[in-house]
Amino acid sequence: MIVVKAGGNGGTDVEAVCADVAELVRQGEQVVLVHGGSHETNLISEKLGHPPRFVTSVSGFVSRYTDRETLEIFAMVTAGRINKLLVERLQQLGVNALGLSGLDGRLLEGRRKGTLRIVENGKRKVLRGDYSGRIERVNVALLNALLMAGYVPVVAPLALSRQGEALNVDADRVAAAIGAALKAQTLVILSNVPGLLRRFPDESTLIPHIPPEKAQEHLDRYARGRMKKKLLGAIEALNEGVERVVIADGRVARPLLRALAGQGTVIR
Amino acid sequence: MIVVKAGGNGGTDVEAVCADVAELVRQGEQVVLVHGGSHETNLISEKLGHPPRFVTSVSGFVSRYTDRETLEIFAMVTAGRINKLLVERLQQLGVNALGLSGLDGRLLEGRRKGTLRIVENGKRKVLRGDYSGRIERVNVALLNALLMAGYVPVVAPLALSRQGEALNVDADRVAAAIGAALKAQTLVILSNVPGLLRRFPDESTLIPHIPPEKAQEHLDRYARGRMKKKLLGAIEALNEGVERVVIADGRVARPLLRALAGQGTVIR
Numbered sequence: 012m013i014v015v016k017a018g019g020n021g022g023t024d025v026e027a028v029c030a031d032v033a034e035l036v037r038q039g040e041q042v043v044l045v046h047g048g049s050h051e052t053n054l055i056s057e058k059l060g061h062p063p064r065f066v067t068s069v070s071g072f073v074s075r076y077t078d079r080e081t082l083e084i085f086a087m088v089t090a091g092r093i094n095k096l097l098v099e100r101l102q103q104l105g106v107n108a109l110g111l112s113g114l115d116g117r118l119l120e121g122r123r124k125g126t127l128r129i130v131e132n133g134k135r136k137v138l139r140g141d142y143s144g145r146i147e148r149v150n151v152a153l154l155n156a157l158l159m160a161g162y163v164p165v166v167a168p169l170a171l172s173r174q175g176e177a178l179n180v181d182a183d184r185v186a187a188a189i190g191a192a193l194k195a196q197t198l199v200i201l202s203n204v205p206g207l208l209r210r211f212p213d214e215s216t217l218i219p220h221i222p223p224e225k226a227q228e229h230l231d232r233y234a235r236g237r238m239k240k241k242l243l244g245a246i247e248a249l250n251e252g253v254e255r256v257v258i259a260d261g262r263v264a265r266p267l268l269r270a271l272a273g274q275g276t277v278i279r
Numbered sequence: 280m281i282v283v284k285a286g287g288n289g290g291t292d293v294e295a296v297c298a299d300v301a302e303l304v305r306q307g308e309q310v311v312l313v314h315g316g317s318h319e320t321n322l323i324s325e326k327l328g329h330p331p332r333f334v335t336s337v338s339g340f341v342s343r344y345t346d347r348e349t350l351e352i353f354a355m356v357t358a359g360r361i362n363k364l365l366v367e368r369l370q371q372l373g374v375n376a377l378g379l380s381g382l383d384g385r386l387l388e389g390r391r392k393g394t395l396r397i398v399e400n401g402k403r404k405v406l407r408g409d410y411s412g413r414i415e416r417v418n419v420a421l422l423n424a425l426l427m428a429g430y431v432p433v434v435a436p437l438a439l440s441r442q443g444e445a446l447n448v449d450a451d452r453v454a455a456a457i458g459a460a461l462k463a464q465t466l467v468i469l470s471n472v473p474g475l476l477r478r479f480p481d482e483s484t485l486i487p488h489i490p491p492e493k494a495q496e497h498l499d500r501y502a503r504g505r506m507k508k509k510l511l512g513a514i515e516a517l518n519e520g521v522e523r524v525v526i527a528d529g530r531v532a533r534p535l536l537r538a539l540a541g542q543g544t545v546i547r
Contacts, residue, residue, distance in 0.1 A: 086359055
């Protein structure tokens with residue numbers, strides 16, 4: 012069982028990822044593919060006259076402010092455009108892909124943040140009406156039933172709150188939560204860098220291996236920006252029974268097969 | 280087992296349809312909801328700078344010309360926006376809805392038209408590169424597995440060609456094909472008119488009942504525009520084992536419960 016996170020930042024070679032998924036499925040592997048969509052959501056939001064707004068939290072994290080209109084665009088782009096084009100491409104390669112968002116059959120349940128505490132122009136502010144959240148529960152029965160029936164689930168990063176609201180959730184964390192829920196052998200997180208770098212952005216400083224007990228220390232010392240969430244997801248997944256996490260380059264040929272062969276940052 | 284087609288033309292009260300689906304599910308009915316999306320696809324296509332193009336076939340039918348860019352917008356709007364907002368609303372009402380497009384798990388397989396023979400400015404023309412099609416096969420095993428597990432499938436009108444291309448398909452015909460494949464008791468097609476009218480658009484001329492053997496004659500004599508496809512779908516569904524088809528008003532309160540009570544044009 013392999014859970015893969017690919018795409019979202021615009022750098023990943025989606026065609027190459029699909030070809031590798033097809034190869035793994037031919038070899039008899041069970042695969043779940045999780046994708047992002049930030050980059051395309053930004054492009055389409057701009058075109059629709061509702062440009063993205065990024066805010067900095069008091070703890071220094073940069074994130075998208077997801078008002079209701081942004082949420083609806085995010086759902087449209089990720090669950091409609093990106094998800095269905097991936098399913099189409101995989102079907103062309105002979106993979107019986109089946110696309111879902113976290114809303115469908117309550118695949119992913121989460122807790123809504125609602126209120127963001129941000130810093131803007133040096134001032135602290137409270138921003139309400141945010142529709143993003145954190146995953147709390149994965150509908151494992153649904154995923155297992157689909158996998159047993161021979162489908163390859165392709166998952167868009169939305170979740171349902173307890174109140175039944177759609178939420179924008181982080182795709183790296185979605186992959187980690189699904190990997191943990193399925194007790195996957197390997198979780199692969201493809202990125203637009205070769206893995207965790209000791210001195211970002213110098214790619215020759217790739218850290219090839221991290222023992223799980225050193226992962227938090229590496230996160231604190233070396234991770235920047237989005238890499239923090241990838242490592243956070245990795246730590247959660249390992250704590251809950253995933254054997255191995257590989258953070259690897261999504262911009263190269265055969266990105267998934269290379270990651271599985273250990274190229275990238277391997278945490279195990 | 281009830282299959283419902285709702286929405287697409289902008290007139291249907293989606294909120295009321297969801298409330299009725301929730302009521303039926305509480306009563307223990309199995310429901311499949313099929314939706315359209317033409318109206319919203321037109322609005323978003325305009326905003327994205329790729330306005331819809333409608334063409335008239337040599338046999339007099341008006342249809343959307345679906346080039347690849349239009350197909351991708353159609354997929355984004357129907358499978359992303361409309362489908363996920365319906366799933367969210369149904370989940371809020373306690374219904375475990377699960378949204379799929381026809382691409383997912385090869386739910387709907389179809390034949391691509393590819394070439395349209397049209398009349399433009401009085402001249403016959405051949406228009407290539409169209410991505411619309413006609414449904415040939417429904418993955419009944421997938422639908423039955425979801426229904427048995429307690430999910431309410433919500434289906435977006437896309438199909439996969441034999442070559443694995445995504446196709447835009449008519450949502451009325453999707454509902455008819457699914458109704459037929461599931462041998463549904465009732466197929467309800469909600470519209471922005473009260474049913475088949477003897478003298479369109481005079482709503483006092485509603486035809487309340489048509490025996491199946493007279494359906495083709497009624498189609499030829501009274502159906503105009505999109506009502507032709509609804510009746511064509513109804514005839515196909517009845518021929519393949521659906522007990523009853525109701526074409527009814529989607530703009531009223533309790534639209535689905537009223538249709539099931541026989542208000543509209545009942546064909547049985």
